[in-house]
Amino acid sequence: MGRKFYLCVLSEKCGGLFLAMIGLKNGTYHEHMALRPFSWDEASTLRGIGIMATPIQIANTFITRFGENTDLSHMKLQKLVFFADGWQVGFSGVPLVNERPQVWRYGPVFRSLYNALTGYGNTPIKSAVVVNPFTGSAPIVERNDDNDSRLIDWIWNKYGRYSAMDLSRETHALGTPWHTMAERHNFAVPFNLEIPNEVLEPYFRSLASADGAVAT
Numbered sequence: 001m002g003r004k005f006y007l008c009v010l011s012e013k014c015g016g017l018f019l020a021m022i023g024l025k026n027g028t029y030h031e032h033m034a035l036r037p038f039s040w041d042e043a044s045t046l047r048g049i050g051i052m053a054t055p056i057q058i059a060n061t062f063i064t065r066f067g068e069n070t071d072l073s074h075m076k077l078q079k080l081v082f083f084a085d086g087w088q089v090g091f092s093g094v095p096l097v098n099e100r101p102q103v104w105r106y107g108p109v110f111r112s113l114y115n116a117l118t119g120y121g122n123t124p125i126k127s128a129v130v131v132n133p134f135t136g137s138a139p140i141v142e143r144n145d146d147n148d149s150r151l152i153d154w155i156w157n158k159y160g161r162y163s164a165m166d167l168s169r170e171t172h173a174l175g176t177p178w179h180t181m182a183e184r185h186n187f188a189v190p191f192n193l194e195i196p197n198e199v200l201e202p203y204f205r206s207l208a209s210a211d212g213a214v215a216t
Contacts, residue, residue: 052098053148055081055113057139060128061152064140066160071124074117075106079167082108084155086177089197090204096148100194103181107171108195177203 059077066072081097088096101108116129128138141148159167172178177199182189 052095053141054139055097055099055110056116056129056131057141058084058097058148058152059113059117060138061141061149062156063125064128065152066156067124067126070160072126073122073124073164074114074120075122076164076167077117077125078109078113079107079164079171080155080159081110081113082171083159083167084151086200086204087155087208088151089200090208093197093201095197096151100196101177103178103189103193103195107168108178111192175203 058081062077062080063072082101085096085101088094097110099110099112101110116131117125128140130136130138141152143149162170170176172182177195180199180203181193181195185193
């Protein structure tokens with residue numbers, strides 16, 4: 001009998017995170033158990049071994065740190081998460097979050113974050129958004145998660161003073177990843193069109209170079 005190995009994988013379904021076990025036997029993958037809801041305690045543990053954050057986790061961190069005294073709207077949070085993810089891709093080639101931004105009318109949007117925040121409209125969001133109504137869980141990036149935590153503070157210092165519309169205009173200006181993908185489709189953008197890392201990385205590397213930073 002061949003040896004079996006099991007691997008935890010993440011999947012997004014209906015806007016939520018799920019955990020599955022996939023078995024590897026004699027070089028062939030087999031699903032070992034059905035998808036089940038993925039707890040945020042598990043997320044915190046797995047992030048320590050390289051599992052990426054979710055868009056709402058990054059958005060909640062901005063809200064928790066800076067939302068009390070500023071107008072953090074849904075649109076502004078979408079753009080801040082986009083910049084955080086984009087700069088991370090530009091410097092390391094590895095995304096910050098586990099979802100690719102999509103090409104929407106007013107710039108890049110993370111679909112799961114839209115689902116979580118759409119009920120707020122343009123109202124400033126002052127407290128972290130609960131994603132699990134049964135536990136009251138509102139996931140954030142902890143201060144002891146050094147790299148991601150410092151990146152979030154850096155992004156806020158760079159972009160936090162701008163309005164949601166300012167950031168929207170910046171994210172879909174000529175030459176941006178949003179504009180590049182829209183132009184490829186003659187601005188008749190198909191539904192759910194994603195901006196791949198291959199488009200994000202050179203753009204944010206060029207921003208780093210213009211700022212005098214060195215991307216590794």
